[in-house]
Amino acid sequence: MSTAASNDDIVMLPDLIDQLSEAPVPPAIPWIPQTWGWSLLAVVIVALLALWGIRRYLRWRADAYRRAALIELDQRLDDEGAIALAEILRRTALSAYPRERVAGLTGQRWWRFLDASLGDRRTPHFDGPLGQELSTAPYRATPTDGTNPPSAELVALSRRWIRHHRRDIPQESAS
Known part of the structure; x- marks a missing residue:
């Protein structure tokens, strides 16, 4: 053999590349996490969302x-005025609190109960001129159309009481 390489012994680069095997395709990345911690976190989040949804419902x-x-206040206020307002407030209180606690309240005791259950220290309050208007309006002389409209301030306070009264007031603060 000669020291010089023959043409048959020379391997070209393209021939070497053709001899390489294909690179393996990596496995697909799974959508589900492999560790149990992520699964536990998902279960906890779903449970908390379900609990929140049940509580909201x-x-x-x-x-x-x-x-x-x-809704009843909106329907009856224009036709019946202060009479409807006083009646709806009383029936709402009877729906929210035990009958023996609310049914016998009149005058200043009723106004103080409304203020205590509202739990809001902003003015105006029922215990004052608005409470007097609430108590006396159904008995005042009515205008010619048969309605006795309450003041806008009393209507706004009554709506706020219906929306935001608390059901957990102590017994002694309501008497």
């Missing part, structure tokens, strides 16, 4: 009397 159902009172 139960609260929505428990507040049905509030929505009904506001």
Whole structure:
């Protein structure tokens, strides 16, 4: 053999590349995490969302009397005026609190109960001129059209009480 390489012994680069094997395709990345911690986190999040949804639904159902009172107030206020306002406030309170706690309240005790259950220290309050208007309006002489419209301030306070009264006031603060 000669020291010089023959043409048959020379391998060209394209020939070497053709001899390479194909690179393996990596496996597809799974959508589901492989560790149990992510699965546990997903279960906890789903459970918390379900609990939150159930609580919202139960609260929505428990507040049905509030929505009904506001709808009735809108329907009856123009026709019946202060009489409807006083009646709707009383029936809403009877829906939210035990009958023996609310039914016998009149005058200043009734106004203080409304203020205590509202839990809002902003003015105006029922215990004052607005409470007097609420108590006396159904008995005042009515205008010619038969209605006795309450003041806008009393209507706004009554709507706020219907929407936001608390059901957990202490017994002694309401008397």
